[in-house]
Amino acid sequence: MTTDFDPAGLAATDLDPVDPASVDLAGLRRAVRGAVHAPGDPGYPTVGFNVTVVRRPAAVVDATSADDVAATVAFATARGLTVGIFTTGHGGTGVDGGSILVRTAAMDTCVVDPATRTARIGAGVRWQTVLDAAVPHGLAPLCGSAPGVGVVGFLSGGGIGPLVRTVGSSADYVRSITVVTGDGVVRTATAQDNPELFWGLRGGKSTLGLITEVVIELPQITEIYGGAVFFDGAEAAAVLRAWRDWAADLPTEASTSVALVNLPPLPEVPPMLAGRLTVSVRYASVADPATAAAAFAPMRAAAPALLDAVGPMPYAAIGAIHADPAEPMPVVESSGLLAALPDEALDHLVATVNSPVGPLLPGVELRQLGGAYAQDPPVRSALCHRDAAFNLHLVGMVPDEQAVPAVAGAIAAALAGVAPWSTGATLPNFVASDDPARIRRCYDDDTAAWLAALADQFDPKGVLRVGPVMRS
Missing domain, CATH: 3.30.465.10 (Uridine Diphospho-n-acetylenolpyruvylglucosamine Reductase; domain 3)
Structure with missing residues (x-):
């Protein structure tokens, strides 16, 4: 997806300037086997999935092993620098001249x-x-x-x-x-x-x-019964209510999410979905096809479908259920965990995507949690808030820098509107921020x-x- 967003303009004001002479890169190169890139080197630029995120570290290290990473950490520690890590840039945050960035692509075992x-x-x-x-x-x-x-x-x-x-x-x-x-x-x-x-x-x-x-x-697992069915955005309120009520009785062999989707008119977007608001109900079940189809039948009857792509599928195609975009794009995103979804909360989300800024919100997603996720795991971890009922994730498209305030404001307003039913918490993978207060909400x-x-x-x-x- 092409946009007019230029992260270079953001870097000059939002990140500390980098002084290449401030770090002894010759010493770093001696310490690691992987390539080391200084600002201005051809291999230095690091653009991840969210192209609004600016990375201007003191150096970039293409680590080849754990030893390279350890040497980089030791090198940074001796110079009062921090070390960040980069693979794809999903959920990434900015990096300035006080850090060394470790790229992991070469560690491909x-x-x-x-x-x-x-x-x-x-x-x-x-x-x-x-x-x-x-x-x-x-x-x-x-x-x-x-x-x-x-x-x-x-x-x-x-x-x-x-x-x-x-x-x-x-x-x-x-x-x-x-x-x-x-x-x-x-x-x-x-x-x-x-x-x-x-x-x-x-x-x-x-x-x-x-x-x-x-x-x-x-x-x-070799095969699942899954996919997505799309409904016209005019049916959004009715479909969301039907989804909430149907999902409440869903057996644990099935999982589901729903998204209010604004897809642009691009060649890879099916014509019946392009340039309009739609509602995508996602479904994945490990039950036998007949049982899984019967369980999904009430959602098929919720409204006339624009596209029904739910059925038996090989596990290898699991990415087709959400069909998340694969190419980098400029986005603003936020999220929150919800304890309930009354009609008022659903109506507020529908109003958000139908507002003037709605076309710049390509995805407002609700994932149902519960089931096995809510049970105590065999070995405990730092993952918290397993008792939440739903995860709300909002993604806004920013085609240019002037759109950032409007999109960020729409996302903030959407979250504020569902605040009465929020748990006040978030999940780590849905916090694309280095704000300590937001990160703190990931944990009890x-x-x-x-x-x-x-x-x-x-x-x-x-x-x-x-x-x-x-x-x-």
Whole structure:
């Protein structure tokens, strides 16, 4: 998607200027095997999924191993710098000249072991790569709605995917983590070894360390009954009410979300959905096709469908359920957890997307939680707020810098309108911010206190205090 947004204009006022002479990059180059890029070098620019995010670090390191990451952390610590990490830039935040940015693309290990039903995955790997490697063995990587997202970033934030009510948090399937902690030490964390680190790395994002590799369990799922059905936006209020009432009795073998969608008239958008407001009801069930179809029948009857793409599908196609955009775009986003969805809340969201700024809100999404997600996992993690009923996620498109205030204002107004039913909390993977107050809302009091105490232990110099991490 092309826009007129130019992040270079933002950088001059919002980020500290970078002085290339302030950091001894020759020393950094001697310390790591991967390439080191200074400002102005061809390999320096780092643009992620959200192109409004500006990254102007003191240097960029293309790490090849955990040792490279550890050397970078040690180098930064000695110079009073922080270290951030980058894979795809989903949910990313800005980086200025006080930080070194570690890019992980070269750490691309992806080894599936069918005998143990596990996969060993490097920090630079995206979910699509794991899907391609695991699905031929009848195994199902528990990815999120977008297979183009990085595995490690998704899991470090807890991870909720299209089957969340059936399988719970994807982070609950992590078996081992290799991490460079803020003190520059390479450690392995499991439920038995460094258990407190294992707890905090699953849900705590990069608060305690930079993850370089994970081993995850792969359930046996080869086919699901799923997809999305689209209704005309004029039916939005009725469809949302029907979805809420229907989802209340949904069995745990099924998961669902609904989105108010404004899709632009682009070649890749089906003509019946382009340039108009639609309502997308997503569904994913591991039940047999007949049972799953019967369970979904009430939603098919909610209104005349513009497009019905719900049916048996191979697990490999799970990304088609949400059909999230794959190309970078300039967005503003925010989220919140809800305890309930009365008619007043639904009407407010419909009014938001029907307002003059509505066309700049390509997605207002509600994901139903509960089911297996709400149950205590076998091994506890720092992922909190499992008792919430719904996750509300709003995405606004900013075609140019002048649109930012209007879009951000519309998103803020949407959240304010549902505040009476908010839990006051958010999930780490839905907080694209480095605002300490917003990050704090990802955790209950006990979890926040434990993360802060562990950060003092594993990151005593605060070298990881950049980006969406919990701060003491």
